[in-house]
Amino acid sequence: MSDVRLTVLDRRGQRIERQVTTGTTAADLYREERGVIAARLNGELRDLAVEPRDGDTVEPVTVDSDDGRSILRHSTAHVLAQAVQELFPEAKLGIGPPIENGFYYDFDVSRPFNPEDLKAIEARMREIVKAGQPFARREVGDDEAKAELAAEPYKLELIGIKGGAGDEASVEVGGGDALTIYDNLDAKSGELCWKDLCRGPHLPTTRHIPAFRLLRSAGAYWRGSENNPQLQRIYGTAWESRGALDEHLKLLAEAERRDHRRLGAELDLFSFPPEIGSGLAVFHPKGGIVRRTMEDYARRRHEEAGYEFVYSPHIARSTLFETSGHLQWYAENMYPPMEMEGARYYPKPMNCPFHFLIYRSRGRSYRELPLRLFEFGTVYRYEKSGVVHGLTRVRGLTQDDSHILCTPEQLSDELASLMAFVIDLLRDFGLTEFEAELATRPDKYVGEIAEWNTAEAALRHAIEAADLPYVVAEGEGAFYAPKIDLHLRDAIGRRWQISTLQVDLQNARLFDLEYQAADGSRQRPWIIHRALFGSIERFFGILLEHYAGALPPWLAPVQVVGIPISDAHVPYLEQAAGRLRARGIRVEVDASDERMQKKIRTAQTQKIPYMMLAGDRDVAQKAVSFRYRNGEQRNGVPIDEAIEEVVKVVDARIQV
């Protein structure tokens, strides 16, 4: 009986109208197509076992697509949970969703997992994969599900909150529809091996897992709240092929190689002496050069863009932070106060109140607006001990902070040009891929909703004018302002948050900021807060990772190192170095006792852009020989030309 008419797409997207018999499954439709592990039925992801009905449209989902990988990872998470419960029968199940590049599963266990446990679990998983257990879906009623899962308290809780979709728990119960349980069956006997409450879809069998690896275990709060019990989470990764897994593991190793904490020590850039305190960095001379170069360049660009430079102290009395609302809203992120002369002084967590006082120090005219106040302002924030991380999450940080005060009419244009300025400056640091996130009014907020809406609209306009890809993060704004967080992608595709732009009307009122308008009336200015690097420290760390330590010559602490073939050539190189120095180039001559080969190795590991060698042949030709970071060399370069080459690259701020 050919009574079911279907529109069937193949993996190339070709549509074919087909008539099949009742009971034909998606698996039957794609029997000939390799790598198809699920189907999209009228746009919805389903198991391959699904039986399409008359008029349905069926598309294949291959394991190497985004959806396919998610399904693969979700199924691998199930295999993980099955292995854990077989080895640790007392383990209670939390949730086990796919995530970017992998999956995890949370368990409530009496004892946390250790690395040996992970090995044993992974071994058991391989057996389950090899056994080729089918994933079988069945729908159950709420009461039925509760009875079956009586021993799984967390699953019961999920059933209870079913419908509250949107979080990761929705992977387990979906939103609204009937509950489903997936049974893992013995491939031969059909006997039940394991089951889990799950929305699906899943791979046809565990054998369809080509490659996976468990990565680590860690504590994680149940349903993401620190008020809930802490479960033990196991992270893993799964891929459509052995090769894809290896690629991913290589990327992880590459990320480790680029770790700015490692590079900071290896290149002698900065350190975190425990004597100073957790999350408080010192920059060594070489790191200092990089940082100062970054700052100098940013300073110059800001000057050109009409910013005025201000300075403010690191501490202020409590009354200032009462006015700004920080003590009311932000106290838990602030360092505790110092008592003096009957007053309490707090280290500042933000620069804004100081800049507002500068604005308020005298009457302001609309003719002065937009007024752009800039400061490399060092602030201190109490970060919980567990979150401090290298330069990207510290307790003392310097923001390239500014506050722009403008009229309501200027707001939109100012934001749009600011956005262009931000992107342009970041591009000069060699960053090219940006994404914006519009963070809107949080639950804890001050001010009027109408003002928030105006501010949010202005920010949205700025993003759209800059033609940036963006997402909206509902409720993620600061308590006093909605904001744009700008993210960038680094050289190996990782996402970092950097710039932040906020529009704020609260503080103009809190600080009673005014300007006199053309008609003689007094008006409130709008305020734009913005930090472009985010913080100098964080940006420093991001750049280091982006470049894997091989900074472009204009930022490199040492731009050229002179390497003599023998001692006799030191004076010759010193002379060339002197000429480079006169052109503003940072150059050293390695006059140590080491062999020339060793000096090259040292310069290479220090990632110095230019090695300038000189031996008898070069001296005879009034030349030097270059060796570059990539190992290439250029011999017999006339000194004048060599100098121009370096100066040109540094001035142009290009990478070599």
Place this chain on the structure above:
RNA sequence: GCCGCCUUAGCUCAGUCGGUCAGAGCGGCUCACUCGUAAUGAGCAGGUCGUCGGUUCGAAUCCGACAGGCGGCUCCA
């Protein structure tokens, strides 16, 4: 802050069952070598084994607290 792991020389790390276990490589210093594109050789110096407390005849080693770090969670520039 929470869970787990870690802390031995400037760095990276050995150190078994609690008893010559204070060790190596790199780095530093000294001497010799003077060399054409990623490690010349020899010698020397460096450590209250994170800190404090406990167990023990005896602690780098076992236990506890604290500090710092690492991986996550929560939070976030």
